[in-house]
Amino acid sequence: MAPAVSGSETFPTLIAAIASGDRDAFSRFYDLAAPLAYGLIRRVLRDPEAAAEVLQEVFWQVWKEAAQYDPKRGSPEAWLVMRAKTRAIDRLRSIRRRDRTFVAPVDESLARGEDPPGASAAGMAEDRGLVQGALAQLPEPQRQVIELAFFQGLTQSEIAARLGEPLGTVKTRARLGLERLRGALGGGRMSAT
């Protein structure tokens, strides 16, 4: 249903073309990659308006900073996803800060990342199921750490405080969780060395 991110091998070519100011290349890259970025942004930000704004900012960055993409450091998808994650988390933190200032006590359902009522369209619930599916294969403590960091923007020490665990434990869980997740998600990707 959602457009597949296909033809990965053309992504570096597209990024190079975008870096030289090729608008058609940008348009094609957007069509191919926006669903990937938006899925993640939407997972972090429940407010569709904020999510749409972040999506626009992320792709504006792509347009402006394509020349900085360094293939040695990872795939264009990773470059895009990390940007999308950073901007979405920045926005989430900003929203939390605003709500802390303007609305006390903090909206706990937001802090816990619950869906607002009526926000779960069937399609999204289904998509989320896939993510949950992969995450669900992790031991609960590892899943928690990845959820709290990647989708809710907590730092290691915030996670440690929230879970009442030592910082070292949180660190190890993050690494082990990602390693296991790689296996769960197919693990077909090899790091080119």
Added chain:
Amino acid sequence: MTRDEIGDLAAAYALGALEGDERARFEALLRADDADAVAALRDAESTLVDLAAAAPAPPPPGVKAALMDRIAAEPAAARAPAIPPPRRPRRWWPVVLSGAMAAGLAAVVVGWSVSSTYEHRLDALARDAQQLRAELRRQQAIVAILRDPATQVVALAGLPPAPGARARMLWHAQAGGVFVAAGLPAPPPDKTYQLWAIAGNAPVSAGVFSVDAGGTGSLSVAPLPGLSAVDAFAVTLEPAGGRPAPTGEMYLLGKS
């Protein structure tokens, strides 16, 4: 550092959870092209890409069109002359002193357009005078507020969208206040900065303001009826015209 330690750092870095010294240490490894760090980060990131790719979402309509418009408008915007800064008050007095002479000189140089040149000058002088009167009123308001011991000075610090921004609010519950900000990025054309006075949990709009090319802006704030004690002032970025309650990202915050 062991491979596991580097793995821990890479995982937390990719997840966005690494902070402080550890973050700086890991970024230093990346800058130094440390092979283990680069490989560990690539692995962690590609796993997270797979996680994200498991749940793509169709992007909302309108975003792409807005981007393409922005890109199409870009070269034109780059070529457009910068908005001229407002005339500085210090410029006006030589103009006044030599106004008549300048008009006469203009008559010599451009003989047949004396009257139009002169009118042009007069218009310019009238505009200068108007700006000066406004500036004087603003300064008088600031001085009056500064003289009153009941006046609070609230420093607002920049938040992540503009960490370098800073602002001061001179606030007097009965007289109102003056707000000055510096280091703010120019807002997109459809957005404006909005100042909020927060008492208890309720933000009250203190008005919207624009910033000049140098990132400074100011706002005279009328007394806010019903607000006796203000706990904090904050600035958010809002849709043009402002909003009755904050909806956008917060750029500045200061507790009084």
